[in-house]
Amino acid sequence: MDSKTLQNIQRVLKTKKSGKLVALNLLTRENSTFLQDNDVVVFLDGRDTFCMRDIDRLGEDFTNTGKVLFIAAETNCWPLLYAHFSKTLLNLFNPKTQHAPWNWSFKENQICTTLQIEAFLRNEEGPYPFPNSGGFIGRWRKVREFLQLSWEVYKKMLKSDQQDDQAAAALAFLLSNDNSIVLDTRAKFIQCSDYREAFDNYCTPNTTLVNKETGSVPYFHHHNADKSFLEPYMQYVGNISKESVFECFWISGDTGRKIYLKDVCQEQRML
Structure with missing residues (x-):
């Protein structure tokens, strides 16, 4: 480009x-x-x-x-x-x-x-x-x-x-x-949640987030609200990450580096 x-x-x-x-x-x-x-x-x-799981199999699952x-x-x-x-x-x-x-x-x-x-x-x-x-x-x-x-x-x-x-x-x-x-009617790839729903539609068996209603394990999460509603999401993921090895992350558009959501949660709580 x-x-x-x-x-x-x-x-x-x-x-x-x-x-x-x-x-x-x-x-x-x-x-x-x-x-x-x-x-x-x-x-x-x-x-x-943000990403909710590694994307190694994304292309295969889509195909x-x-x-x-x-x-x-x-x-x-x-x-x-x-x-x-x-x-x-x-x-x-x-x-x-x-x-x-x-x-x-x-x-x-x-x-x-x-x-x-x-x-x-x-x-x-x-x-x-x-x-x-x-x-x-x-x-x-x-x-x-x-x-x-x-x-x-x-x-x-x-x-x-x-x-x-x-x-x-x-x-x-x-x-x-x-x-x-x-x-994506069953959130196989992208989970969209209204800010009022937060993460209520997730359960956490083993080490991942599963949509309770569809049984899917989405690759990405998208919350339908402005930035002010991101904090409760970060807090939630920060809390469950204490109990599992699951890690949500962004990929930096500048460096390509993974930015783990749990780390951002911790930084927010320290402010």
Whole structure:
């Protein structure tokens, strides 16, 4: 990635609603020589996502699903039930082809119901039926196509007061009409938790965190809140790390070094 592209990404990430989507769109336009269409890539929010287990088998586990793109998923239909989407109608059409795979207009609660039905039809039923744009894993070709569609939705379908990266991703998921693009409805790869849930959906048999509801052992955790809610998560992981050898970590984007969450917890408690 050249320095100009990196500077542009850093600039747009400072925007309130569109920064992440714009940055990802810039990445898809980057003429990368090191990424092939069939490569497996992972995108995660940087400030509120951390690894929950080593990723040695991540590629193998993903390949075994037979899917080409998993989008992180959560329990909350954000933001389609809130803010400027309330009591509005959206006409869904593919902004590139003008094709209308959904040939009716429906209100926001119907969009959420349709998302849930479509999520379960494409993958399997689970407690997480709504897209979370904070993470995805997939083949580079399909990731690029999905991000481009999300960007088109953002620019051409959403009004200015509706333009939100997660709303665009949710509508792009519907419009993709592609059974190989699925939501991670059972948190096999990315666990999304609302700050109100904290880690209540985890148990700790042996040395790892297991989702009690699905039995999955996610690779990554993403908490749906701002930085102020990260501290309770850190405290929780810090407490369980005293009883097991399990270690959550970030990977530094600057040095590539693992930063263990339990160490950050300890530093926080000493402040």
